[in-house]
Amino acid sequence: MCTTCGCGDTELVPVELHDKILAGNDRQAAHNREHFLGHGVLALNLMGSPGAGKTAVLEATSRFAEGRLKLSAVSADLATDNDARRLEKAGIPSKAITTFQACHLDAAMVHHALDGFPWDRSDVFFIENVGNLVCPAIYDLGQAANVVALSVTEGEDKPIKYPVMFQKADLVLVTKCDLVPHLDIDLARIDDAISRVMPNPKVLRVSARTGEGLAEWFAWLEEQRRPIVQGKGAHMHGHAHSHEHTHSHEHTHADGTVHSHPHAHVHEHPHEHGEAKAEEHQHEREAGHAHDPAEKHEHRH
Numbered sequence: 001m002c003t004t005c006g007c008g009d010t011e012l013v014p015v016e017l018h019d020k021i022l023a024g025n026d027r028q029a030a031h032n033r034e035h036f037l038g039h040g041v042l043a044l045n046l047m048g049s050p051g052a053g054k055t056a057v058l059e060a061t062s063r064f065a066e067g068r069l070k071l072s073a074v075s076a077d078l079a080t081d082n083d084a085r086r087l088e089k090a091g092i093p094s095k096a097i098t099t100f101q102a103c104h105l106d107a108a109m110v111h112h113a114l115d116g117f118p119w120d121r122s123d124v125f126f127i128e129n130v131g132n133l134v135c136p137a138i139y140d141l142g143q144a145a146n147v148v149a150l151s152v153t154e155g156e157d158k159p160i161k162y163p164v165m166f167q168k169a170d171l172v173l174v175t176k177c178d179l180v181p182h183l184d185i186d187l188a189r190i191d192d193a194i195s196r197v198m199p200n201p202k203v204l205r206v207s208a209r210t211g212e213g214l215a216e217w218f219a220w221l222e223e224q225r226r227p228i229v230q231g232k233g234a235h236m237h238g239h240a241h242s243h244e245h246t247h248s249h250e251h252t253h254a255d256g257t258v259h260s261h262p263h264a265h266v267h268e269h270p271h272e273h274g275e276a277k278a279e280e281h282q283h284e285r286e287a288g289h290a291h292d293p294a295e296k297h298e299h300r301h
């Protein structure tokens with residue numbers, strides 16, 4: 001699919017390896033989803049071509065929201081943090097994710113950026129993906145829904161040419177609608193193309209410049225948020241979750257010798273994740289355990 005990173009290209013990355021990568025990504029995405037739901041945050045994956053107006057829509061959303069919804073974002077870019085800086089300036093706490101070679105975000109990159117995120121100041125968390133109409137749709141990031149920005153300047157046939165993105169979309173924002181009078185395009189043909197590929201077509205026409213459609217977009221955000229806020233109570237009890245840890249501890253053998261050596265353990269432990277780094281998880285019991293010198297146990301040295 002993409003010559004930059006080889007994702008989906010069976011000559012560069014064999015099918016079995018790609019399946020493995022996606023399976024690993026799905027596990028990480030499920031974990032991210034627990035973070036989002038645990039904090040009662042609506043996470044959205046915002047995708048679209050380069051320059052489709054993704055950042056502009058978020059800036060306009062912040063202006064429109066006037067504090068009624070607390071917005072936050074991570075913004076992916078191959079080489080700069082321009083978008084994150086634009087979003088910060090628009091009042092949206094944001095982090096940049098620089099993907100370098102990668103033409104899409106994966107769940108691990110998003111998870112890495114979640115560390116220390118201001119969840120208490122977040123109702124809706126936008127993940128602005130890399131500008132690309134292909135690869136981002138393949139990688140689950142743990143979002144509750146996918147939003148695709150399609151600008152009126154891109155051509156009416158894009159949904160049919162890039163069907164995967166639109167098949168996976170929960171909402172398409174047709175952006176830059178203020179430009180329609182200046183263009184030789186027909187909005188009805190864009191709607192028609194979307195309805196040919198999107199299973200449950202849902203389209204909103206917006207303009208970041210004039211504010212057109214922002215009230216409908218805002219209403220959609222609130223509607224998506226409702227079940228997540230209602231479900232928060234259940235999720236706030238914390239979730240059991242296993243991590244492998246390697247650590248050493250001192251122990252005394254029956255013959256009186258004391259020594260320590262590393263052990264790998266898998267702990268099942270509930271935790272409130274997000275504020276705590278992976279290494280700082282609260283353990284249900286002490287990580288080091290006392291050995292009863294009389295108890296028989298084996299060590300490999």
Ligand SMILES: Nc1nc2c(ncn2[C@@H]2O[C@H](COP(=O)(O)OP(=O)(O)OP(=O)(O)O)[C@@H](O)[C@H]2O)c(=O)[nH]1
Nearest residue numbers: 049050051052053054055056131176178207208209
């Ligand atoms: N007329 C008009 N121009 C817009 C609108 N939204 C965005 N633009 C312009 O389109 C260009 C790209 O907008 P961005 O918001 O940077 O697009 P993006 O999708 O975030 O771009 P990347 O993150 O680089 O992929 C900028 O020059 C914007 O000023 C709009 O509603 N109307």
Ligand SMILES: [Zn+2]
Nearest residue numbers: 054055083128
């Ligand atoms: Zn952007």
Ligand SMILES: [Zn+2]
Nearest residue numbers: 031035111273
């Ligand atoms: Zn985590």
